[in-house]
Amino acid sequence: MRQDSRLSRMLHVLIHMGHHDGAMTSEMIAKMLDTNPVVIRRTMAGLREKGYVTSEKGHGGGWTLARSLDELTLLDIYRAVGEPSVFAVGPAYDMPGCVIEQAVNTTLKDVFAEAEQLLLQRFAGVTLVEIARDFSPPARPDGAGDAKCRDGGVDNPSS
Amino acid sequence: MRQDSRLSRMLHVLIHMGHHDGAMTSEMIAKMLDTNPVVIRRTMAGLREKGYVTSEKGHGGGWTLARSLDELTLLDIYRAVGEPSVFAVGPAYDMPGCVIEQAVNTTLKDVFAEAEQLLLQRFAGVTLVEIARDFSPPARPDGAGDAKCRDGGVDNPSS
DNA sequence: AAGATTCGTCACAACATAAGTTACATGATT
């Protein structure tokens, strides 16, 4: 199957929101990510439950950041999107009846656990503002490097 | 989808083969793993291509180890089964048009690459004989602890 | 009050990939 892109997408959205004044509608976000508003609502629901964003209905409604980007880590977002299983490979059975398979599972479990622990430690050590810093290094005065998505210019509709 | 269990299964099979005299047929192995002979042939094909096992047709045929268990690492087997993608999560796009998404991808790629590197290093450091050691610690004289699978007694058909 | 906007959610289709299954050809042994 295709890989789970919820974490990546939500990071993308949240950083945009950090650079955006006012609420963003699911439709705006969906266009940015080249997908469907329902998918956005579905995924953002997890962030709302954690209190990272708020949503408002009706005119002028949409999604708003409830925390600043330096108060959110990759780990927070990973957990908010449902803490999906990190690995695409794993044991054949959880409770094997064969002692050999048990030994195999034990070994694999150890190795994968160590890798996952490293991954989550790294996740915990990176805030969204640090990612945002990567993309606009010296903040060019002509405005290039500003948030622009695949359709170009969902943000800052300065036209 | 369920996790990819090819690595786990092949480890299981190979260790059994290391404790088994003569060739093992796909059907014997399939019964051990509670699956289908075709699945076995399909997966073992990768091991054969790497030269880790050989297969013989006809009467008395089947699968035979071409290397001893101390000459095979988890990494070897992982690669032989097609080196499937380790992670179930990943970026939404490979070539995003948005600089924010690019920054997100760069960060995630770094973190995942580090975790994968650790994983493969660990894989490379574990031989199958070490796993086999785990399951039969002092080799009890009554024969308990011998290779016995979910149906009990596919190995050593001493009856 | 009416209408438009926007989220919330259900329900179902689309898609990808490992796994399971059937069928048949090929080669080796008895």
Added chain:
DNA sequence: AATCATGTAACTTATGTTGTGACGAATCTT
């Protein structure tokens, strides 16, 4: 020749994310 066992193609099944349509509820504008 018969049997056994692999080799492989083709199809189905299973599982989870993603994609869509439909409709209700809440909120703002006129």
